[in-house]
Amino acid sequence: MKRRLLRHKFALWVIAALALASCSQDELADGGQGTPLPPGEYPLTLTASSIGETVATPATRGTVDNEWDGTEYVCVQVYDNYTSGEPQWSNATEQEYKVTKDGTMTKTSGNDVYWQTSGEKKAIRACFVAQDPYDPVPPPSSHAVNADQSWNSEYYKSDLLYAGCISGFAEGKDGINLTFYHQVAKLTIQIVRGKDTPAVFSVTGLKINRVATKGDFTAPATFVDDDDSRYGRWSNTTEVKDITPHETTADYPDNSGILAAYEAIVIPQTVKANTKLFTITAEGYSDFAYTTTAEKEWEPGKEYTYTITIKGDRLEVSVSGGNIGWGTDGATGSGEVELP
Structure with missing residues (x-):
């Protein structure tokens, strides 16, 4: 993490x-x-x-x-x-x-x-x-x-x-x-094969659950010349919807272990602890989910890379560095959920 x-x-x-x-x-x-x-x-x-x-x-x-x-x-x-x-x-x-x-x-x-x-x-x-x-x-x-x-x-x-x-x-x-x-934020979600992942395990979809998709925006102050002046402020992020992310088509190396990867542009916002953030579907399995373990703020101008590793009969979810798209910023939280 x-x-x-x-x-x-x-x-x-x-x-x-x-x-x-x-x-x-x-x-x-x-x-x-x-x-x-x-x-x-x-x-x-x-x-x-x-x-x-x-x-x-x-x-x-x-x-x-x-x-x-x-x-x-x-x-x-x-x-x-x-x-x-x-x-x-x-x-x-x-x-x-x-x-x-x-x-x-x-x-x-x-x-x-x-x-x-x-x-x-x-x-x-x-x-x-x-x-x-x-x-x-x-x-x-x-x-x-x-x-x-x-x-x-x-x-x-x-x-x-x-x-x-x-x-x-x-x-x-x-x-x-x-x-x-x-001025927005970006999520990258990578689903990775673990040591005991079944050979036939196939990810069929991912959904980002109930996050803000609209907010009021105040542009940066032009006369201030520092890092904070590059990014505006967001408020009233109360319109929430499910987001279906974009599945990347990049050719990953055979030894990368990545089963699937998704990207989404999101409104900067605070995600509360115990939020059922991702729902993942896999062929032959019931839907399973990742629930956040700590509050996290998604800030403008940052990317958050979530790495989900399939380990045998469970998921291990971490938020880690990577380099897909804009750049990266780790987010707080890890967890696991039993596969049915």
């Missing part, structure tokens, strides 16, 4: 390069900081690099696998003449960008934005909500994950990404790094 913080590992990296017309150091020196720039001379344009963190054998292609699929539309808000505190985003310029597979961002709507003075700062935030319809919106006040994530598309459409930064002209003219972070 291990616990590891994920944070940086599953971040989606998007480089926002500010492509500005050339301006020599002499020109800047002559003008000085705070000098008005020629109107329309220094446009703010965004381009995206490829995603920095990928997996070797992703089950799907999309942001959940830290790759752009080429169908994503991102909402960008730019607040001019930033001074202090959280910007009034209702006064920001809103733009829409499409991200291609190679990382190119193409503006599809919204007014152009220009640097106005050499001493100006701009606050920038961007959001990707992977739900249908693909209508780019600012950070939403609530978000829901799909209950049936068995389909690749519904698993993919449960994601929520956010990026934010504040940059001045001096550093921004040569490029700004926007890092997108998952």
